[in-house]
Amino acid sequence: MTTRWLTGKEQRAWRAYIAATHLLEDAIDRQLQQDAGMPHLYYSILANLSEAPERRLRMTDLAEKSKITRSRLTYAVTRLEKDGLIRREDCQWDKRSSFAALTDEGMAVLERTAPGHVETVRAAVFDHLSEEQVERLEEISSAIVRALEGEETPRPTSDEVPWRRRSSPCSGSS
Amino acid sequence: MTTRWLTGKEQRAWRAYIAATHLLEDAIDRQLQQDAGMPHLYYSILANLSEAPERRLRMTDLAEKSKITRSRLTYAVTRLEKDGLIRREDCQWDKRSSFAALTDEGMAVLERTAPGHVETVRAAVFDHLSEEQVERLEEISSAIVRALEGEETPRPTSDEVPWRRRSSPCSGSS
DNA sequence: GACGCTTGGTTAAAGTTTGAAACAAACCTA
DNA sequence: TAGGTTTGTTTCAAACTTTAACCAAGCGTC
Numbered sequence: 282m283t284t285r286w287l288t289g290k291e292q293r294a295w296r297a298y299i300a301a302t303h304l305l306e307d308a309i310d311r312q313l314q315q316d317a318g319m320p321h322l323y324y325s326i327l328a329n330l331s332e333a334p335e336r337r338l339r340m341t342d343l344a345e346k347s348k349i350t351r352s353r354l355t356y357a358v359t360r361l362e363k364d365g366l367i368r369r370e371d372c373q374w375d376k377r378s379s380f381a382a383l384t385d386e387g388m389a390v391l392e393r394t395a396p397g398h399v400e401t402v403r404a405a406v407f408d409h410l411s412e413e414q415v416e417r418l419e420e421i422s423s424a425i426v427r428a429l430e431g432e433e434t435p436r437p438t439s440d441e442v443p444w445r446r447r448s449s450p451c452s453g454s455s
Numbered sequence: 456m457t458t459r460w461l462t463g464k465e466q467r468a469w470r471a472y473i474a475a476t477h478l479l480e481d482a483i484d485r486q487l488q489q490d491a492g493m494p495h496l497y498y499s500i501l502a503n504l505s506e507a508p509e510r511r512l513r514m515t516d517l518a519e520k521s522k523i524t525r526s527r528l529t530y531a532v533t534r535l536e537k538d539g540l541i542r543r544e545d546c547q548w549d550k551r552s553s554f555a556a557l558t559d560e561g562m563a564v565l566e567r568t569a570p571g572h573v574e575t576v577r578a579a580v581f582d583h584l585s586e587e588q589v590e591r592l593e594e595i596s597s598a599i600v601r602a603l604e605g606e607e608t609p610r611p612t613s614d615e616v617p618w619r620r621r622s623s624p625c626s627g628s629s
Numbered sequence: 630g631a632c633g634c635t636t637g638g639t640t641a642a643a644g645t646t647t648g649a650a651a652c653a654a655a656c657c658t659a
Numbered sequence: 660t661a662g663g664t665t666t667g668t669t670t671c672a673a674a675c676t677t678t679a680a681c682c683a684a685g686c687g688t689c
Contacts, residue, residue, distance in 0.1 A: 284570040291581050294589045297596035299499070302476045303522040304603040314647095320675085325473075341637060348477045353676060355639055360674090377637045377684045396458040407465050409598040415468045417591040422471035424583040429478040494645090515667060527646060529669060534645090551654045551667045 305405055312401045317394040318364075322349070323357055324398065327366060327391050330383040337382035339372065366390055479579055486575045491568040492538075496523065497531055498572065501540060501565050504557040511556035513546060540564055 287295060309321045317324055329346045330336055338346070344354040358381050361367040366387030372378035383391075407415065461469060483495045491498055503520045504510055512520065518528040532555050535541040540561030546552035557565075581589065 284573055285577060286573055287576070287581065290586070290589055290593070294593035294596065295576065295580070297593050297600060300522055301596040301599040301603075302480075305599055306476075307522075308603055310647095322675095339637080340639095348474060348481075350677075351638065352640080352678080356675070359639095372637095375637080375685075379638070399458055399460055402461070402469065403459060405602050406469075406599055407461065409602050410595060412464070414591060414595050414598075415464055417588065418595050419464070419468035419471050421584060421588050421592050422468065422475035424588075425475040425479055425580055426471060428579050428583050429475075429482055496645095513667080514669095524647075525668065526648075526670085530645070546667095549655075549667080553668075 308405055309398070309401055313394070313398060316397045317390060319361075322347070323361060324391075324394070326354070326357055326361065326381075327383060327387055330367070330381060331388060331391055335382070336388070337370065337380045339378045339380055341378070343381055361387070482579055483572070483575060487568070487572060490571045491564060493535075496521070497535060498565075498568070500528070500531055500535065500555075501557060501561055504541070504555060505562060505565055509556070510562070511544065511554045513552045513554055515552070517555055535561070 306321065313319060313321055313324050326343065326347055329343060330338060340351060340354060340358070343358075344351045347354065349357075358367055358369070362369060366384055368382045368384050370380040370382050372380060410418065480495065487493060487495055487498050500517065500521055503517060504512060514528060514532070515525060517532075518525045521528065523531075532541055532543070536543060540558055542556045542558050544554040544556050546554055584592065
């Protein structure tokens with residue numbers, strides 16, 4: 282099968298995209314490291330928790346929301362726990378599970394540093410985009426996410442299991 | 456100064472963008488690790504070299520093209536040199552500099568694995584975008600790059616030095 | 630209710646990245 | 660041309676990521 286190479290237009294778009302994402306991640310990491318003492322990933326872990334019911338999530342759910350592996354999350358949470366920004370809690374319903382819960386101090390850090398973070402994102406991205414471009418960015422990004430979330434396990438080989446992950450059982454109400 | 460928070464639209468775009476870039480980098484890393492035995496960054500270092508005159512670049516220029524720090528590049532080149540895909544060469548004109556040059560074996564690896572890489576990029580991105588969206592993606596990405604390359608050194612504090620990096624002196628002709 | 634499979638989470642070791650500091654060659658200037 | 664500065668690169672330690680086990684708790688079933 283002959284390769285479907287990228288067209289000139291696609292190639293330009295691809296290179297610009299790669300450059301943009303790398304520069305952007307670097308810039309955000311630098312800013313957050315400076316102002317919050319942690320890289321972007323760790324910041325968004327805290328942010329994810331802050332939006333969850335009771336400001337806590339099971340490790341697996343948090344990993345999924347953060348799009349990272351569980352082991353990577355374990356390391357991050359250990360570090361953030363040492364810093365006093367996160368607390369681990371046991372799950373009553375499922376003795377295997379454990380929660381990561383945002384502490385008050387963690388919430389405080391988040392509130393203190395959010396403005397600077399938003400400002401960085403604005404300065405790097407949204408201040409330079411028209412409303413129409415913002416919409417396109419969302420469309421394009423979503424298309425990529427769909428394409429990549431669709432495949433998940435590359436080859437189930439036999440029957441296509443239309444398996445749905447059950448929604449987390451014990452992140453329920455008060 | 457009151458924070459200019461992201462609008463709902465911007466927030467959706469931002470989250471989709473973050474998710475897309477992370478999933479995409481992961482997918483590409485997995486594929487290249489599998490097929491070429493190296494992560495995306497290392498692959499694009501080789502790719503950058505393959506397009507340079509004489510298939511070689513000074514370390515600093517290569518770092519700049521690859522949008523990474525020099526120390527990160529040093530590590531990567533050391534590894535790729537061990538693998539026999541890159542060779543270091545001294546610079547005659549400036550004894551401080553050194554070149555990284557793509558070996559024939561490196562070129563071969565690139566040629567062998569490029570089709571699979573392109574296929575992955577297509578499957579994740581371009582197969583799902585209209586021509587118009589590709590153009591927007593390029594526009595948007597370029598805007599971000601401009602925003603971030605513009606600032607470089609955050610605060611020259613005193614006078615705005617409109618300093619231009621001189622183009623690499625010894626990546627010239629044969 | 631013991632076997633086996635799956636899920637939730639951690640650990641250990643190897644690999645990579647970062648950021649600051651070290652070095653050496655090149656440059657500038659009095 | 661001696662002294663200080665800039666530039667190109669590397670080195671080192673600490674932080675982070677990955678990969679492949681590992682353990683323990685739930686689940687299914689015979």
